[in-house]
Amino acid sequence: MSIPENLKYTADHEWVSLEGDIATVGITEHAQEELTDIVFVELPEIGRECQEEEGIAVVESVKAASDIFAPISGEIVEANEELEADPALVNTDPHGKGWIFKMKVSDLAQVEALMDAAAYNTHIGG
Amino acid sequence: MSDQDIKSTPLESLHVELGGKMVPFAGWNMPVQYTSNMDEHLAVREAVGIFDISHMGQFFLRGEGAEEWLNGILANDVKKLAIGEAQYTFMLNEEGGVIDDLIIYRFGDDQIFLVVNASMIDEDFAWLNKHLADGLELTNESDDWAGMAVQGPDAVDTYAKLFPERELPSRNGIDTWEDAGQRFIVCRTGYTGEDGFELFVSADEGITWFKKFVDAGAKPCGLGARDSLRLEVCYPLNGSDLSPKRTPVQAGLGFFCALDKRFIGSEVLERQKAEGMKERLVAIKYVGKGAPPRAHYGVFTKDGDAIGELSSGVFSPSLKEGIGMGYLPVEYAKIGTEVDIDVRGRKFPAKVVKKPFYKKD
Numbered sequence: 001m002s003i004p005e006n007l008k009y010t011a012d013h014e015w016v017s018l019e020g021d022i023a024t025v026g027i028t029e030h031a032q033e034e035l036t037d038i039v040f041v042e043l044p045e046i047g048r049e050c051q052e053e054e055g056i057a058v059v060e061s062v063k064a065a066s067d068i069f070a071p072i073s074g075e076i077v078e079a080n081e082e083l084e085a086d087p088a089l090v091n092t093d094p095h096g097k098g099w100i101f102k103m104k105v106s107d108l109a110q111v112e113a114l115m116d117a118a119a120y121n122t123h124i125g126g
Numbered sequence: 127m128s129d130q131d132i133k134s135t136p137l138e139s140l141h142v143e144l145g146g147k148m149v150p151f152a153g154w155n156m157p158v159q160y161t162s163n164m165d166e167h168l169a170v171r172e173a174v175g176i177f178d179i180s181h182m183g184q185f186f187l188r189g190e191g192a193e194e195w196l197n198g199i200l201a202n203d204v205k206k207l208a209i210g211e212a213q214y215t216f217m218l219n220e221e222g223g224v225i226d227d228l229i230i231y232r233f234g235d236d237q238i239f240l241v242v243n244a245s246m247i248d249e250d251f252a253w254l255n256k257h258l259a260d261g262l263e264l265t266n267e268s269d270d271w272a273g274m275a276v277q278g279p280d281a282v283d284t285y286a287k288l289f290p291e292r293e294l295p296s297r298n299g300i301d302t303w304e305d306a307g308q309r310f311i312v313c314r315t316g317y318t319g320e321d322g323f324e325l326f327v328s329a330d331e332g333i334t335w336f337k338k339f340v341d342a343g344a345k346p347c348g349l350g351a352r353d354s355l356r357l358e359v360c361y362p363l364n365g366s367d368l369s370p371k372r373t374p375v376q377a378g379l380g381f382f383c384a385l386d387k388r389f390i391g392s393e394v395l396e397r398q399k400a401e402g403m404k405e406r407l408v409a410i411k412y413v414g415k416g417a418p419p420r421a422h423y424g425v426f427t428k429d430g431d432a433i434g435e436l437s438s439g440v441f442s443p444s445l446k447e448g449i450g451m452g453y454l455p456v457e458y459a460k461i462g463t464e465v466d467i468d469v470r471g472r473k474f475p476a477k478v479v480k481k482p483f484y485k486k487d
Contacts, residue, residue, distance in 0.1 A: 037164040039441040040417050042470075058470070060418050062163040062441050063350045084415070 001126065002029045004095055008111055009120035010071045015095060018111050025071055026099040027059060027090060030124050035061045038090040043079035044101050050076065052110060057100055059090060068100060072110040078102040135180035136272040136332040144346050151349055152245035152365075154181040159348035166351035167443040170318050174278035176344035177352055179324060180332060183247035184271050185240040185254070189262035192236045199257055200230070201374060201391070203384035207232045212298045212313050214382050216374050217242075217250060222394030223370035224377070226250050227362065229315060231300050239311065241273075241324075243364050257390075271311075272332025276344055277322030277355075285312075285323060287342045288335075294323060317352065319359030319484060354440045357449060358484035360409055366421055367407060367437045367451055373398060376453065377407040378481065406459040407437070409481045410467070412448035416474030419450040424468040425476075433458050436467070442483060448476070449483045 007015040013031035017024045032038065042058040050056050050070040057068035057079075079101045083089060090098040105111060115123060133154050141148060146157030156178065159166060169175045187196065197204045202215035209232050217225040226246040231239040242250045251266050258264055276284055285294045295301045300313040311326040327335050340346055353363070362368045362377055373391070374383050375398045383395055412419065419439030426432055439450030450467070458465065461480050466473035 036159065036162045037443075040415075042417055042472075058417070060441070062167075062354060062418070062443060063158065065417070065420070 001033075001124075002095065003117045003121050003126070005117045007095065008071075008114035008116065009123070010069070010114055011123060012069050012071075013124075014068065014071050016071050016111060016114060018105070018108075021105045021108065022077065022102055023072060023074070023105050023111060024099050024102050025068075026094055027068065028120070029094050032091050032094045032098070035059065035064075035066060036091070037062045038087045041080075041083040041087045041090060041100065043081070043083065044076045046076055046079060048076045050074065050103075059100075070103065071114065072103070072105055073107060074103040074105045076101055077104050133181070135178055136329040137178045137180055137274075137336055140333045140336055141178065141346075144340070146346070146348060149349075152181065152243070154244055156181060157346070157348040159350045160346045163348070163350035163354065164443045166345060166347040167354050169345040170278045170320055170347060170351065170355055171444055172279070174276060174280035174284050174322075174344045175347035175351065176336065176339045177275040177277070177347050178336065179273040179275050180271065180329070181244035182273060183240075183242040183244065183250065183266070183268040184273075184326065185242065185251065186265045186267055187238040187240065187254075187262060188236060188265075190236050191259065192238055192262055193232075195259045195262060196230070196238060197387060198389050199254065200228075201383040201389055201395075203387060204230070204232075204238075206384075209234055210295070210300055212300055212315050216379075216382065217253065218373070218389070218391030218395075219370055220391060221370075222373040222375075222391035222398070224364065224368040224372060224374060225253060225370060227364050227368055227374075229313075231311070231313060233300070233302060245365060270329055271326045272329045272335070273324060273326045274332070274336050274339065275316055275318075275322065275324045276339055277316045277318040277320045278344075279321060280343065281320070281322035284339060284342050284344055288338055317361055318355040319361070319482065319486065320355075353438075354443055357438050357440050357451070358442055358444055358482065360451065360481040360483065362407070362451075363438060372407070372453065373403075375399060376403050376405060403456065405434070405453045405455055407451055408454050408459045408478045409483060410436070410450050410452060410465065410476050411479045411483060412467070413464075413475045413477055416448055416467070417469040417472070419448045419467050419469070419474075419476070421450075423450075425452055425454060426466040426468060426473065427458065428464055428466065430466075433465070439467075444484050448474070450476075454478070
């Protein structure tokens, strides 16, 4: 199970990578393994202001739809349009090409407060 | 329903051992998938897969006049059912609505084996008993049997590997035998649109036989694949596409209702055939890509009027498109009618298409 050290994690199985005040967000290796067969990703709207834990995107497998929550508060600045053509990137490269959206973080302390790799590993019973 | 009420099939421990992801379904703890819904689905279309169907109910009806009595209860014509054959049929209420869809097997004169849906075992058994004629014996043997469906183009070869001495019966045919004190029932039926068979063995032999099929190359498949496979060929699921408020005629399954005889609910069906009906179950396919359709999503006209909802929906692993079924007013039920499916407030274009979605070449 890949849990990269350089990422932050939420209890809802999302990862966050911070560069300056821009956070890139996706779902974890563990989440994609649980969901399997991602066939559709509903991307968030660019420019949308969202609060921490607000449902802003949806990842769908053959069987079920799962909400993706904003891990922190901020403004959506980019969405991974490649997922519209190839949603399976979330399965094959969840921490890389399968990223879902980028947001401009309003409070960096919220990112700091997320789990690190060790805490997330414990969270998923690793 | 509390966790204590969740029932286990005789194969439960094997599912866990094989990595099955267990979920409650119709009151049973069942594998929804093992590795991947997509892979399991495609294995059945291209090779062979195996499903646990032990949660389904098995009744035995015995006694003189069993066929004649059953003919007044079930929609299809039991008289057309030869010994050694199976028949798809319906149990209807007085309003012609579906209580259950089931398969009956005629083992011999006055000996009928009935396989009913898992969620309906108690209700079906009570309904049949309520109407049961004197001299007939109906027993619920659901706990005595383990069942498995082996489905796919390689199912026949898989059978030959395990039972080299026996020939698989032809389509809808059945075979029963005893070996070393164990009873076997096999029927060339299924719920996937592929060739294959369903095998029933004593509950305590279930794990042994399921394992043998897996060792012979059958991929263990969960309920997710079972649902996407059946929907691709437009087989109805009771509780979703069939309900006590809808008749089989509305569901487009009038072929399995013999209206030249009388049975519970037959007057309503006759009236619908003569006078027409307001709504019909149609097949709906996305035009282009979109969020996968699912049961209960709203169906709208192109002008934005709500006209119904999906009774079933899934992303089709074979076609790589969104497919579903739903009851629509007959004026919108014509093939080619364009509609919109509402997914979380977003509309995706779709149209009414001919059943089934998927057909073997």
